[in-house]
Amino acid sequence: MPTLDSTLLPALDELKQKELDWKVYKLEGASLPHAVVNGKKVLMLGTNNYLGMSNHPEVREAAIEAIKKYGAGSGSVRTISGTMDLHLKLEETIARFKHTPAAIYFQTGFAANQGSLPAILQEGDLALSDELNHGSIIDGVRLSKAEKAIYKHADMDDLATKLEAASKASKYKRIFIITDGVFSMDGDIAPLDRLQRAAQAFGAYVYVDDAHGDGVLGEHGRGIVNHFKLEGKIEAEMGTFSKGFGVVGGFVSGSTTLKEYLHNKARSYLLSGSAPPATVAACIAALEVLEKDDSLVKKLWENTKYFKEKLKSMGFDTGNSGTPITPIMIGDSAKAKQFSAELFKEGVFALPIVFPMVAQGKARVRTQIRADFTKEDLDFALGACERVGRKLGLVK
Ligand SMILES: Cc1ncc(COP(=O)(O)O)c(C=O)c1O
CATH class of the missing domain: 3.40.640.10 (Type I PLP-dependent aspartate aminotransferase-like (Major domain))
Structure with missing residues (x-):
């Protein structure tokens, strides 16, 4: 009788070969705007904690x-x-x-x-x-x-x-x-x-x-x-x-x-x-x-509008988003992964979303805005997006 593992491995190996397996991103500490992921200090643009409520x-x-x-x-x-x-x-x-x-x-x-x-x-x-x-x-x-x-x-x-x-x-x-x-x-x-x-x-x-x-x-x-x-x-x-x-x-x-x-x-x-x-x-x-108190919700929208407008004025395509979830549309899966990896080097955490999570050719990097970002945080993220976008030929 084959071991259970040997019956599971072919499917797992296939995912790995296609680079569709989930990597572990280790969050070391609280889900705050400035977080430590895999030992690196980053600005956290990849959580659903839109209001920072987890640490209120x-x-x-x-x-x-x-x-x-x-x-x-x-x-x-x-x-x-x-x-x-x-x-x-x-x-x-x-x-x-x-x-x-x-x-x-x-x-x-x-x-x-x-x-x-x-x-x-x-x-x-x-x-x-x-x-x-x-x-x-x-x-x-x-x-x-x-x-x-x-x-x-x-x-x-x-x-x-x-x-x-x-x-x-x-x-x-x-x-x-x-x-x-x-x-x-x-x-x-x-x-x-x-x-x-x-x-x-x-x-x-x-x-x-x-x-x-x-x-x-x-x-x-x-x-x-x-x-x-x-x-x-x-x-x-x-x-x-x-x-x-x-x-x-x-x-x-x-x-x-x-x-x-x-x-x-x-x-x-x-x-x-x-x-x-x-x-x-x-x-x-x-x-x-x-x-x-709705001040957190108001701040979330203020931050979202600022971030979206700036991204658009840089020439990025942010799709049909009408919320703090702001995808940076890239198309090609490999490029989306590269964009995310380059952002990480710059100290910004935002994950690539690729096939099969989205259709082929619709790969993107998903950024999520929070109420507890300061203007400096947003400018820091925007600066990193612009530099990486230029490097990868996405914006001029
Ligand atoms: C649209 C939608 N529905 C349901 C869920 C599941 O919610 P929960 O994380 O509370 O299990 C999620 C979370 O990923 C979601 O995005």
């Missing part, structure tokens, strides 16, 4: 106090004895922040999609999913018994054609439109207002994954639904605490029935230990910080 004093303090009072773990899954008063307080806080009647908290955003989608989608339903949706949506839809169809990225004509065909076929019990709110590789915002109107016209429901919109879009960072003034009109808004909110955890906000249904049906929630008290308390604190 009130968030850190809440985590420490929760450990003192509750200990390190919750001891169980939510439905047995792992629902602490903290978990309930967090769900109330999410619902208040999102202006929805209720919310349910999962251990991660991935778990939220993987648990909610197969629970909500039933046999006889149709799930219409944007072609660039996140892998956790793809997996969640795959786990469901619904029929699936993919519509072209943010393409309302293609979506309308598919909605029309589905409603004419009159064989589906329910139709769902499922979309990322902000697309993580391009930073573009889903046309949620038009999606919602299309859904209404065809009697479909909308499920939006606002992972990269939380803490970024809308008043006080309330997210994409608030941004488009669609509160009360979107059936399910999924989000994560691992990005703008600076902690970890996922959630779905919506009606009290949706919450109660997922509490009983979402398997990732039912069959996995609940989040530890320090995490939950930190999530509550992050939302409370944002509720009382």
Whole structure:
């Protein structure tokens, strides 16, 4: 009998040969603007910690106090004895922040999609999913018994054609439109207002994954639904605490029935230990910080606008991004990798995004702007981008 390793190695070797394997970037210390990666001091342009919330004093303090009072773990899954008063307080806080009647908290955003989608989608339903949706949506839809169809990225004509065909076929019990709110590789915002109107016209429901919109879009960072003034009109808004909110955890906000249904049906929630008290308390604190003060969100946008405008004026192509995710479009995978490596030498961390994460010929270096960058930090990053861009013939 061959060893397990010998059966795994061919696939691993293939990834390595094609240079598609993930290297380990070791972050030595906190996720701050000035970080140490693999022993080198860098300006960190490669995190989702858009607001620097992971090190906000009130968030850190809440985590420490929760450990003192509750200990390190919750001891169980939510439905047995792992629902602490903290978990309930967090769900109330999410619902208040999102202006929805209720919310349910999962251990991660991935778990939220993987648990909610197969629970909500039933046999006889149709799930219409944007072609660039996140892998956790793809997996969640795959786990469901619904029929699936993919519509072209943010393409309302293609979506309308598919909605029309589905409603004419009159064989589906329910139709769902499922979309990322902000697309993580391009930073573009889903046309949620038009999606919602299309859904209404065809009697479909909308499920939006606002992972990269939380803490970024809308008043006080309330997210994409608030941004488009669609509160009360979107059936399910999924989000994560691992990005703008600076902690970890996922959630779905919506009606009290949706919450109660997922509490009983979402398997990732039912069959996995609940989040530890320090995490939950930190999530509550992050939302409370944002509720009382939107200065971090404003600073994030100020920094984002400055950085994007300067990059564009240098001649870089930043694609369709409308958020702090700012791709520097390069095209060729090898060149994107070289761009990132040269930036690293200059003391700037930003990862190359290449096939199969994006289509062939669409390689880019993804930069992500933060609220806690100073103007000097941004100028430092811009200077490095310009020098490397010139060296590689991307800008004059
Ligand atoms: C669009 C989207 N949805 C869901 C997730 C998963 O969230 P989490 O990191 O909380 O598991 C991510 C994170 O990569 C994401 O970008």
